Amino acid sequence: MIKLYDNGVYLLNGTEIIEDNNEAKAVLASKLGDGAITREVAAKNTIAYGILEAHNTSGNMEKLKIKFDKLASHDITFVGIIQTARASGLEEFPIPYILTNCHNSLCAVGGTINEDDHMFGLSCAKKYGGMYVPPHQAVIHQFAREVLAEGGNMILGSDSHTRYGALGTMAIGEGGPELVKQLLSKTYDINMPGVVGVYLTGKPRKGVGPQDIALAIIGAVFANGYVNNKVMEFVGDGIDNLSVDYRIGIDVMTTETTCLSSIWRTDDQVKDFYAIHGRVGDHKELAPKSVAYYDGMIYVDMSEIKPMIAMPFHPSNVYTIDELNANLYDILDEVEKKALVSLDNPNIKFTLKDKVKNGKLYVEQGVIAGCAGGGYENICDATDILAGKYIGSDEFSLSVYPASQPVYLELVKNGNIAKLMETGATVRSAFCGPCFGAGDVPANNAFSIRHTTRNFPNREGAKITNGQVASVALMDARSIAATAANKGYLTSAEDIDVNFTKPKYFYDSKIYDNRVYNGIGKPEKDAEIKFGPGIVDWPSMVELTDDILLKVVSEIHDPVTTTDELIPSGETSSYRSNPLGLAEFTLSRKDPAYVGRAKEVRAVEEVRRSNSCPMKENEEFNKAFSVIKAAYPDLKARETEIGSVIYAVKPGDGSAREQAASCQRVLGGLANIAREYATKRYRSNLINWGMIPFIFEEEIPFHKGDFIFVKDIKKAIAEKATEVKAYIVRDELVEFTLKIGEMTDDERDIIMKGCLINYYRG
Structure with missing residues (x-):
């Protein structure tokens, strides 16, 4: 299913892998002649190297000083970033800075605090020349895909899931101070990262979604640090078998491998994506050169991957759903032992064995949401699986959050929203809350399955120190829908007889044209910044002493x-x-x-x-x-x-x-x-x-x-x-x-x- 190469590899013509071992030199000579390429030269032939070189200002590719093309933040990061930049001398945004509002968008906690932050963001977009996306319009990363990504560009975001590699954009998620440096026209300084190839081959099985492929990869590389702080470069003939939405669904989860960033080979399907979004000129065809060297290679035969589940409390704690269902008590024993380490609280008695009913694992909640789950194809396929069925009137509930208003609008137009609602599912606006514990918090001791990005302890919103515990397993939207069709009993999407209709996507930009404030390059120096009482300056800090x-x-x-x-x-x-x-x-x-x-x-x-x-x-x-x-x-x-x-x-x-x-x-x-x-x-x-x-x-x-x-x-x-x-x-x-x-x-x-x-x- 997945193979990790022990050494670096040469990739010839995008298809042939030659491991860098004792025989490699002779093999390369036989294929390339006496002028066989060196490792050092071949390492410069990756897509990643080309993009980093184009954005490096140091003149030294071992010690990079990167300047990004665009910046993006959401409403629990942009206030602190702008406040830090203001305290450091900010006068205007030197590059496009996009302020989205998808985390505190409910404005449900803290009185006026959340909406005060939004008004701060809008006023700063006016004063310093930025873009402001109002609450409920889009999840930050979906907006970036629809509006910001460009082939060959680099985006820095103050959210860890800043990943647009499938569109040919190398994107990195960092803490706010790194964005401050860019706002002050400074650089992102880092040693040249290693580049690990991800060779995709085969075609996913029916019912297997992008989250399944992603979880299988995370399970193979997280614990051993195979890609830690490196760039994952996706290549291979299997890419041709994936829609762009599918690629995006895999790509966004690369964050959970602890890699630095990701980039993909692009093709005409990516060009079509840009064309659908009215930006065909932003497409750039990217591919490694004829001989490229990678510091490692993850070989993924997608045809062998089955529907997966990442059990509590980490995305790398993966099993196939079939394996779990066949060995329920043994695997639940393993999960409980791992949970003791993660929870680290002797007063919490965590178990999932009480979820076993009639030999099957019962789930109280399903959620399809955010930058990973809220994509158009995920929701369409989930709707097809649920067509004509009902989620029932017991504890199980299902919530679906389309990742942007344009996605939501198209789902309304083609009838999928109505079909979902008929099943008993509820459909919400674009919001990241279920991914970080600010929405759809489960009941105490409840078990939730989610097509979101993380399932750490407390990530779903429970508070262990208050005696509350709930748990999340990560799954693909298709198997979540299959489970919903069985009224909460864990089910693999492969076990459902379904006809995926794959309705065509039509993007309507009018929603953004009419609501998004775009002041990029047009700062209003006299604009007044709006401060709410919850926006507080940083306390003073002193220099280090001897x-x-x-x-x-x-x-x-x-x-x-x-x-x-x-x-x-x-x-x-x-x-x-x-x-x-x-x-x-x-x-x-x-x-x-x-x-x-x-x-x-x-x-x-x-x-x-x-x-x-x-x-x-x-x-x-x-x-x-x-x-x-x-x-x-x-x-x-x-x-x-x-x-x-x-x-x-x-x-x-x-x-x-x-x-x-x-x-x-x-x-x-x-x-x-x-x-x-x-x-x-x-x-x-x-x-x-x-x-x-x-x-x-x-x-x-x-x-x-x-x-x-x-x-x-x-x-x-x-x-x-x-x-x-x-x-x-x-x-x-x-x-x-x-x-x-x-x-x-x-x-x-x-x-x-x-x-x-x-x-x-x-």
Whole structure:
């Protein structure tokens, strides 16, 4: 079904794979002659290399400085981004910046806060020359597909699922500060990423949808890090067997592999997509050159992939639906054991065995929504499966969210909305809520199947710390519809006799033409920005001192810690424009005592900043500092920055949200210590908020409550040291070594200045 090559590969003429092993040179010579291409030259022949080269401003393809063509954000990220950019000197948007409203669009929590954010966005689009997409018009990524994507271009978005590779656009999801840099005409700095080929062959079976293909790939590559921070480049003859909507459905889920970005070979079907959307001139035919080298290859025979299910609590926890149904209790045992690690709460008794009724797994909820599930073809195929059937009047419910108003309108025109509603399903407007816990929150102990992007703990909106637990399994819209047709009993779409009608899609741009504000390139300098009471400026942050004293305030030993656990989604979204208000929720579903402990440390640091002696105010810190002073008599407490630090094994999987780092920072966080960082974007978020991303790969010698003293940290960062000596403060100093890792010159300066805002203020 899926094969991962152990080595890099050469791809000849887009069809022939030659693994880079001892025989490769001879094989290449036999096919190409004596002038056989070198690995270094062939690596420049990928689609990804060509796009990155065209956007690189450094002149050095090993050290990229990328300038993007467009930026995109939604309503729980654009306020903080624009506020940061304003504080750093923003005068106008230098490139097209599109502000969409698909996360807090319900305006249901927090009084006026959400709509205040929207009005802030509209007023900023006017003042700085941007585009504003009102609530309920489109999910951010669907709007980007319909309006923004262009072949050969690059888009940077402040949402992790920024993926438009199937349309020939290399798109990257990052935390807000990386967009701030682009708004200030700076660059996105990164080492040249590896490029892994994804060779698609065969034709998907009837009933198998794009989510099934995506989950199979995620299951094969997530745990082993095969594509971590690399670009996935989709090639192979199987692409011809996929509609563009289908390709998009696979592509958007590449985020869950922890890759950096994705790009696909394009063809006439992609050209037709652009033509349907009135933008045929934006198409560009992309393909690797005749001999291209990839750092790895994922070989996918789509004809062998069956309908899949990603069980709680990760998209990589995959089984075939047939396998699950045939081995229910054995697999549910496995799921429960994994859940104990993910939930990490002895008071929660998680089980799915109580969902087994008459030998079948019963589901209480189905959702088809968002950037992954809300596409036109997904909903049409689901409608065909449900035609003439009813979802029943028991616990099972089905909600469908078309990804944009144009998609919704066409589904109305061709009758599919009426057919869906007749089944008992409810149809909603474009909204991302079910994907991040702000819509269709299941009942306690309920089991939900969703064609969305993630199924982390709490991602569906339950609160473990309040004794609530629910769980989500990811599935394709077709098998969700098959389950709905069986009134909630888990069913593979392959088990349903259906005629897929495949109605043609007609795009109507009038909805956007009449509602979307487009001020790109037309800033109104005198326009007034509208501030609601929930929009609060960032608190001040100080420059890094020569030495620092850290207190470990949280210790997390889960194999992976998601950004949802660092700062929960759901109802917290209403506070994304209020740094201190949002910070109250930091680690609230993982370590509820964290905020209080961090505030105690911050209080001591605030005393220091007032130019008073901090140690006199706190007996615990005074004792620790006395031990340090014995070893370093010249050390001055007033000149030693005090902060908190968390330890996690592998933090940062999941969302690009910068708040996973900034909330720690405004509470006084100075660093993270980890064995490794799950994603490049989380590590970047730490750096941009002035926090040091330390690495310690062994069993930790310190624990929660310990003090860690780091001498000459500013010097180490300034001199590009890769590691620094640190000391655990006990009755005496216990030395150990922390790795700093590679940083760009700008990143080092940002940390020394205290944060990105300070860096740009100069």
